[in-house]
Amino acid sequence: RKVGFAIVGLGKYATEQMMPAFKESKHCKIVALVSGSPDKAQRLAQEYGVEAKSIYSYQDFDRIKDNPAVDVVYVVLPPALHAEYVVRAAQAGKHVLTEKPMAPSVAECQRMIDACRKAGKQLMVAYRAQFExxxxxxxxxxxxxxxxxxxxxxxxxxxxxxxxxxxxxxxxxxxxxxxxxxxxxxxxxxxxxxxxxxxxxxxxxxxxxxxxxxxxxxxxxxxxxxxxxxxxxxxxxxxxxxxxxxxxxxxxxxxxxxxxxxxxxxxxxxxxxxxxxxxxxxxxxxxxGNQFAAMLDHMAECAQQNKTPKTPGEEGLRDIKLILAIYESAKKGRPVKV
Ligand code: NAD
Structure with a gap:
């Protein structure tokens, strides 16, 4: 069967770019939606053939652990919310794809990596350009x-x-x-x-x-x-x-x-x-090419084979460490060793 994805956050990028790309992917299917807006979720569920029982709110998102159709949770929320949902997804026993930037701090990125490692699940950061x-x-x-x-x-x-x-x-x-x-x-x-x-x-x-x-x-x-x-x-x-x-x-x-x-x-x-x-x-x-579909298919392959993705959590963390060093350099007005 195709690899089942739950989309967390039905904002502009999720609905306009990523969800349509599932139709172009070979191995991926949207099987669950997580949203604070039940009307929007219902409308999109109909469009993508998602069952009504697989629509979750942010509060009851943890119930996703009981949904065997969901293999991968894709977090498309503002960056400061990535860590919370990645950790909850890992604790629910799911592989995770999260949008960039991974999270605002090194500690949050590390927490995301650790939670996925502990759960034995893959974590990938959605660097689409690396699939383009x-x-x-x-x-x-x-x-x-x-x-x-x-x-x-x-x-x-x-x-x-x-x-x-x-x-x-x-x-x-x-x-x-x-x-x-x-x-x-x-x-x-x-x-x-x-x-x-x-x-x-x-x-x-x-x-x-x-x-x-x-x-x-x-x-x-x-x-x-x-x-x-x-x-x-x-x-x-x-x-x-x-x-x-x-x-x-x-x-x-x-x-x-x-x-x-x-x-x-x-x-x-x-x-x-x-x-x-x-x-x-x-x-x-x-x-x-369709970089969005290529990225999704790579995540699906990593989930199926429990294989480390090309752009794992560590790749997202590297950029965050550098971004924080760039801010530090700008603030101090001198080069910073990394
Ligand atoms: P958006 O505001 O359209 O979507 C964010 C979603 O999060 C909305 O549905 C919003 O309702 C929901 N949300 C839940 N709790 C929220 C809260 N407390 N505050 C604000 N929103 C909350 O933004 P977007 O442009 O779709 O960006 C979403 C993510 O996707 C971000 O991480 C962004 O960096 C990433 N993104 C990536 C690309 C790319 O090319 N890879 C492009 C655009 C956005």
């Missing part, structure tokens, strides 16, 4: 040496956060729900890309922040963070993150012989890769 064909192709080309020796990476992620017009942005400007501002939410894509493009772990971070605190959106969370990661090989990554610019989701890898641009790099659907050198540029074409 253009990103995978970029990594493969760098590893094969197509760019010569990789020297540095730049990565930029930003958009206009808009809590007054988009309900999904309301929690994003509240520190205790989001755990931080643009860096936690979208700068994390710059950070994660710098790590998967280089294939190395940074040893030092330096950062600077710029936030207009008179802008009502930024009373609690930061706007811009620019950060540099130093990798053991000497490769540097210069990354930006912002909540006050027109949307950008791109990176460029600079090698000794050529550069590789992916712009957009981490968008939902549109991707464009350009490889160039002094002689000119080549735009590579490739079929768009």
């Amino acid at each position: 064909p253009f990103n995978l192709d970029a990594i493969a080309r760098i590893r094969k040496g197509e760019l010569g020796k990789l020297r540095f990476v730049t990565a930029d992620h930003g958009r206009q956060v808009s809590p007054t017009t988009d309900k999904a942005d309301e929690w994003r400007v509240v520190q205790k729900l989001a755990g931080g501002g643009s860096l936690m939410d979208i700068g994390i894509y710059s950070l994660n890309a710098a790590r998967y493009l280089t294939g190395e772990e940074p040893v030092e971070v330096s950062a600077t922040e710029s936030t207009d605190r008179t802008d009502p959106r930024f009373k609690e969370v930061e706007d811009q963070v620019h950060f540099t990661l130093r990798f053991p090989s000497g490769v540097l990554a210069t990354c930006t993150s912002a909540y006050s610019i027109e949307g950008v989701k791109r990176f460029r890898a600079f090698g000794s012989k050529a550069y590789l641009d992916l712009d957009p790099a981490t968008d939902y659907y549109r991707h464009r890769m350009v490889i160039g050198n002094a002689d000119g540029e080549l735009t590579t074409s490739m079929k768009e």
Whole structure:
């Protein structure tokens, strides 16, 4: 049978991106819904063929342990709620997929990892870009040496956060729900890309922040963070993150012989890769894949075979440790060793 997923949190990303992707997946099926809004849950249950008895509220979510159809719990709540629901899911004996950023603190991430380990269940962080064909192709080309020796990476992620017009942005400007501002939410894509493009772990971070605190959106969370990661090989990554610019989701890898641009790099659907050198540029074409479905199918395979996912809890924790070091560097005004 297909692997059964319970979706926890029926917000914008869950309903507009992830739930439709189940239809494109090979091995996954939505079998339960967890929501604070019974009307919405009922409507979506009908649409996805979920039985009425498999609709849960946040309060009675723990009853999911008695539902054998649920193999995986997928947590799509604001970051500060991830730990609680991941731990409860593990205690209910389920594998867990959780959205990024994993959680606002190292202690919460560790609690999530420990709970899943204790339950003998897999924990995966939903880093969809690591399942997206253009990103995978970029990594493969760098590893094969197509760019010569990789020297540095730049990565930029930003958009206009808009809590007054988009309900999904309301929690994003509240520190205790989001755990931080643009860096936690979208700068994390710059950070994660710098790590998967280089294939190395940074040893030092330096950062600077710029936030207009008179802008009502930024009373609690930061706007811009620019950060540099130093990798053991000497490769540097210069990354930006912002909540006050027109949307950008791109990176460029600079090698000794050529550069590789992916712009957009981490968008939902549109991707464009350009490889160039002094002689000119080549735009590579490739079929768009469904990164959401690919990620779900990977989780399903890991649940079925009780196999460690490609992006386990430890991968989410690494980014959170680095994000906290980036904040520390920006605050202290000096590089921080990690
Ligand atoms: P959203 O606000 O639309 O969804 C959050 C859901 O959580 C809502 O249904 C809300 O009702 C529910 N919720 C339960 N308790 C809540 C509480 N105390 N406060 C606020 N909401 C509460 O936001 P979203 O954009 O769908 O984001 C949800 C998660 O998905 C976040 O972790 C976010 O980082 C992640 N996300 C990931 C991607 C990606 O590309 N991987 C994209 C968007 C969002």
